[in-house]
Amino acid sequence: MAIPKLDRLDKQILRMIAEDARVPFLEVARACNVSGAAIHQRIQKLTALGVLKGSQFVIDPEKIGYETCAYIGLNLKNPEDFDKVLEELKKIPEVTECHYTTGNFDMFIKLYAQNNHHLLTIIHDKLQPLGLASSQTLISFHSAFNRQLPIVDAPVLEEE
DSSP states (O other): OOOOOBOHHHHHHHHHHHHOTTOOHHHHHHHHTSOHHHHHHHHHHHHHTTSOOOOOOOOOGGGGTOOEEEEEEEEESSGGGHHHHHHHHHTOTTEEEEEEOSTTOSEEEEEEESSHHHHHHIIIIIIGGGTEEEEEEEEESOOOOOOOOOGGGSOBOOOO
């Protein structure tokens, strides 16, 4: 997959909106010394290239009753059922991420549960019936930090 070429203006815009997705385009335009229309066009371009994947509010799981965060490595009995298992995982609302991995697991998921009892119910009633050979659960006590990647490391197309 080709990496989109980003110029200095793209990177400056990305830095600003990564810090605050609600920053008004006119404020970004003033900081970048370009027009609001130019910012709007760049945002559309970055979205079309897949660099930006929308914007959203981030909900704190604990504030809505999900006290347990768990990471679970899954091994399937039949690896050919991978796509079927993936589709079933998408139907479990507590599962927020699913990754294809190398190493000891076929898949690695992140999920939130209201408490440890709820976590046990999810594992027993929703995950085990998917045809798991084994699983390993890690419970996160607390997220030390969560951040965006730094924009400074993105490839730059030098202006000619």
